[in-house]
Each structure stands twice: as structure tokens, then as C-alpha cells.
Amino acid sequence: MASTIEGFDHLSPSWNDSTLWDAYERLLSAGPAIYSPLHGGYWIISRYSDVKAALRDHETFSSASGHRIPMVDGMSSIPIDYDPPLHTHYRSLLTRALTPDSIRDLRPWLTSMIAEVLASFHQSGGGDAVADVALSIPLRVLTKIVGFSPATVARFRELTEDIWRDGTAESQLRGRAALVEAVDRDIDEHCARRPDDYLTWLLDAEVDGRPIDIGEIHSVLLTLAVAGHETTLNSVSTLLYLLASDSSLQERLRADPGVAPLYVEEMLRLRTPAQMFARRTTREVDVGGTTIPGGSWVLLLNAAANRDFRQFEHPNEFDIHRSARGHLAFGWGIHQCVGSALARSELRILLETLCQYPPITLAADPTFTAIEAGTHFGLRKLPLSFADSAPRS
Numbered sequence: 158m159a160s161t162i163e164g165f166d167h168l169s170p171s172w173n174d175s176t177l178w179d180a181y182e183r184l185l186s187a188g189p190a191i192y193s194p195l196h197g198g199y200w201i202i203s204r205y206s207d208v209k210a211a212l213r214d215h216e217t218f219s220s221a222s223g224h225r226i227p228m229v230d231g232m233s234s235i236p237i238d239y240d241p242p243l244h245t246h247y248r249s250l251l252t253r254a255l256t257p258d259s260i261r262d263l264r265p266w267l268t269s270m271i272a273e274v275l276a277s278f279h280q281s282g283g284g285d286a287v288a289d290v291a292l293s294i295p296l297r298v299l300t301k302i303v304g305f306s307p308a309t310v311a312r313f314r315e316l317t318e319d320i321w322r323d324g325t326a327e328s329q330l331r332g333r334a335a336l337v338e339a340v341d342r343d344i345d346e347h348c349a350r351r352p353d354d355y356l357t358w359l360l361d362a363e364v365d366g367r368p369i370d371i372g373e374i375h376s377v378l379l380t381l382a383v384a385g386h387e388t389t390l391n392s393v394s395t396l397l398y399l400l401a402s403d404s405s406l407q408e409r410l411r412a413d414p415g416v417a418p419l420y421v422e423e424m425l426r427l428r429t430p431a432q433m434f435a436r437r438t439t440r441e442v443d444v445g446g447t448t449i450p451g452g453s454w455v456l457l458l459n460a461a462a463n464r465d466f467r468q469f470e471h472p473n474e475f476d477i478h479r480s481a482r483g484h485l486a487f488g489w490g491i492h493q494c495v496g497s498a499l500a501r502s503e504l505r506i507l508l509e510t511l512c513q514y515p516p517i518t519l520a521a522d523p524t525f526t527a528i529e530a531g532t533h534f535g536l537r538k539l540p541l542s543f544a545d546s547a548p549r550s
Contacts, residue, residue, distance in 0.1 A: 166195050167226070167433060167456065168324060170527045177534065178473070181461035189445025196227050199435070199454035200444075203461035205468035205485070207444050211436065211457055212489035215240060218436035218455060220492060225531045226435045226454050229326040232333060234384075235376040237434075237492060244491065246365045250377050251495045253362075254302055254355045260498050263302065264506070270297055271506050279514050283542035286517075291393035291539070294503060295386035302499075303381055304354035309343050313382050314390075320383075321529045333379070340378045389500055391430035391535030396504060399424060399475060401517045401541055406475070410512060417508035419477035421501055425486035427475055429460035432534050434488070459485040460534070515544040 165180055172180075184191060184203040191201040202208055211218045221240045222228060233239075236247035274293050278284065296310040316339060320332030347357050359377060362369045400407050410416060433456055440451045449455065463484045464472040470479065487494035494500070511517070520540040528534050 165191075165193060165201070167528050167531050168196070172527045172534070174525045177528070178464070181458065181464055182473075184458065184461055185465055188447065190447035190449055193456075197454070199226050199456055200449050201456050201458060202444060203458040203465070204445070205462040205465040208457050208459060208462040208485060209489050211444075211455065212485070212492070215491050217439055217442050218457075219439050220244070220436060222435075222437040222454075224434045224436075226456055228435070229329050232329055233376070234380050235373060236495075237380070241491065243365070247373075247377075248491075248495065250359065250362055250364070250369070250373075251380065253358065254381070255496055255499055257498065259302070260502060263499075264502060266301065267298070267502060268506050268510070270294070270301075271503070271510050275507075275510050275514065279543055283517070283520060284540070286397050286539040286541045287390070287394045287536050288538075290397065291390045291536075292386070294393055294507070295389035298389070298499070298503070299381065299385050302355060303378070303385075304343070304347065304352060304356035305340070305382070306343055306346070309339050310382075310386075312339050313386055317383050317387065336379055336382060337375050340375065340382065344374065344378075385496065387529075387533050388430050388494070388496075389503060391533060392425070392500060392504055393507060394536040394539050395428045395430065396420070396424050396507065397517065397541065398523060398536060398539055399428070400511070401519045401539075403475075404516065404518075407516050409477075410508060414509045414512045416477060417505045418501070419481075420508055421504040422481040422484065423475055423477050423479070424504075426463045426469070426481040426484035427473075428534075429463050429484070429486040430535055431486070431488075431494075431532055432460040432528055433458045433532060434492075435531075459488065517541045517543060 165184065181203065184201060189202065189204055189207050193199055193201055202211060219240050220238055223233060224237050236244050236251065239247055271294060274290055278286070278289050281289070292314055296313065299305050299310050299313070300307055316332055316336045319335065320329050322328055343356060344360070347360060351357055356378070359369070359374060364373060400410070406420070410420060436455045436457060438449055438451050438453045438455060442449050463469070463486060466472050469481070487497040518541065520542040523539045524537045526533070526535055526537050
């Protein structure tokens with residue numbers, strides 16, 4: 158018999174840093190598949206083994222209807238809202254910008270850029286780390302790897318927030334149109350000048366043997382613009398928040414900066430920036446003894462799965478000694494985040510560079526977002542200061 162749950166609405170504006178994790182704990186204990194009557198009705202899957210199995214089974218848990226509940230017509234994203242074979246062709250358009258070789262070649266620039274961002278933040282005595290550090294890094298990266306102009310990327314955060322401001326279909330479509338208008342300026346510039354970068358390559362790309370069309374170009378660029386800054390923004394700010402909240406974490410990192418990758422993986426597990434994604438079943442499917450009918454919307458809670466005690470001992474604790482690499486923060490299966498290697502490099506370099514400066518502390522209480530767009534969770538403001546003003550040599 159199916160379990161139901163009252164009071165869990167992933168789109169509620171009232172979620173905060175305590176209520177969200179408590180809700181996930183209740184869901185993990187409630188059952189393998191829980192039905193919610195909200196938003197037209199959907200099933201919630203939160204346990205690690207079940208979420209991972211669903212992510213791997215794209216034939217049963219389809220992405221073709223969209224990755225959000227509810228999904229607004231006209232808001233589909235490439236490649237996340239497509240199944241094979243089209244998904245395969247679309248994903249290759251993004252992997253072109255993020256090959257292992259290109260990320261390796263980018264590391265010296267990343268190191269220099271992140272050092273510059275942190276030096277400026279330290280020279281200012283700290284400030285809002287969300288605006289001054291966490292946002293600055295991915296926007297500069299988008300300029301470098303895609304070919305967006307600085308003027309265009311400067312508008313990405315404002316326009317993205319406009320899309321999600323009230324959650325209505327009208328605001329989402331209006332915000333998307335504004336983003337398209339912004340990237341069109343760069344498209345026109347690239348058509349005229351033909352610089353040697355990813356955006357110019359994309360204009361000449363093919364999809365399954367035919368020329369890419371302008372709608373597909375827009376969708377690829379918007380995926381890079383929005384997903385390319387939102388997840389890194391939340392990851393960077395969350396890492397800084399964890400460090401500023403616990404001096405022992407900073408002491409451990411400073412004693413051995415080589416543990417930085419372990420900090421990155423454990424943060425991604427414990428405070429997953431991209432919390433959940435929707436799928437739609439193509440057939441009747443059994444999840445832990447509960448039958449989900451074909452054609453049902455399903456919400457896969459990656460963030461809850463990463464706190465499942467069945468998979469991770471003491472799941473609510475930050476523990477760099479655990480084996481966290483199997484976490485689902487970047488998804489799993491064919492839709493696994495195409496930018497995961499880049500994100501890991503950015504976060505590792507950030508931590509290593511931060512060790513050159515005095516310890517950071519919370520200058521005031523931080524503020525957290527709700528679950529933006531039914532997916533993303535992070536900090537809205539993170540006031541930080543440094544323990545003193547002299548950088549370490």
C-alpha cells in the first residue's frame with residue numbers, strides 16, 4: 158500500500174537550513190516511495206539505492222517530460238530534458254566545452270583567477286562571500302570557456318533570479334526570453350567576428366547529421382549560463398560557510414591542504430547543491446515494494462539520498478574520512494553532470510588558495526535560499542571576515 162505525506166512541498170518558500178534536512182530525514186524513514194497530491198500528484202523517492210537505481214534506468218524513468226515538477230511548456234533544457242538518442246547528440250554539444258584535456262589546460266588560469274578573487278576579497282576585509290566570491294568565480298569561467306562577453310555574464314544572476322522569483326509560468330517564460338535576448342548579442346557578435354572559441358564552434362555544430370538550429374543554440378547556451386553558474390555559486394558559498402562555521406575544519410585543512418578533495422566530496426554529499434530532479438515513468442515500476450503506475454511524475458531526492466543512513470554512517474556529520482565519492486550530488490547515469498570535473502577543480506583550487514589567508518569567520522548570520530526552481534539550495538548572503546589582515550606567505 159502506498160504511503161502518502163502531508164506538508165512536504167518542494168516549492169514552498171519557507172524552507173531553510175534546518176527545516177529542509179529535517180524533512181528529508183522524515184522522508185527517508187517514511188518509506189521507499191511516498192505519494193504527494195500536490196502539483197497534480199507525484200511520487201517522492203529519497204533512499205540512496207532507489208534514487209541511484211532510478212537515475213541509472215533512463216528507459217523507465219524518462220527525462221523527456223522535463224526535470225521539474227511542475228514543468229512549464231517552453232522551458233525545456235538541452236540535454237537534461239531529453240532521452241536517447243537525441244540526448245546523446247545534445248550532450249555531445251556540451252562535452253565539447255568540457256573535455257578532460259580542456260579542463261587540464263584550464264587549471265593554471267583557474268588558479269590565477271581564483272587567487273585574484275580571494276586577494277580582492279581579503280583586501281576588502283571580507284564582505285558578502287556569495288556576491289564577491291561564489292558568484293564571481295563561475296561568471297569568469299563562463300566568459301573563459303564559452304566566449305560570453307563580461308557584459309553578458311554580468312546579467313546572468315539577475316536574469317536567473319527573475320526566472321525563479323515567483324515560480325509562475327509567466328515569470329519563467331519572461332525570464333527565459335530576457336536571457337535569450339542577452340545571449341543573442343553575443344551570438345550576433347560571434348557571427349560577425351568569428352573568434353576561435355566554443356560559441357563560434359557551436360554556431361557551426363551539427364545535431365544527428367544536420368545543422369544545429371537557433372532554438373537549440375539558445376537552449377545549449379542557457380544551460381551553460383544558468384546551470385554553469387548556479388551550482389558552482391552554491392557549492393563555493395556552502396564550502397565557505399562550512400569552514401567559517403567550524404574552526405577545526407580550517408585547522409585540519411591548513412595542516413594538510415592535500416585533503417582539499419576530501420572536503421569537496423563531503424560537502425557535495427552533505428549539502429548537495431542540486432537537490433532533486435524529476436522524471437516520468439514509462440511503465441509500471443516497483444520501488445521497494447511500492448508500485449508506481451506508468452505515466453507518473455517522480456521526484457528523485459538526490460540530497461536526501463546523500464544523507465541516507467543505510468548508505469552513509471552518521472550521515473548528518475561532516476566527515477572527510479568516510480568514502481563519500483559514491484554520492485549523488487552530480488547525479489548518476491546518462492544525465493550525470495557534464496561539468497563535474499570542472500566543478501571539482503574549481504572547489505579544490507579555492508580551498509588550497511584559501512589556506513594562504515587568515516582564517517575566515519562569520520561576520521553575521523547567513524541567509525539561505527528556498528529550493529530555487531524546485532532544484533537548487535544554497536546561501537543568499539554569507540557575511541565573512543578574516544581573523545587578521547595579513548596574508549600568509
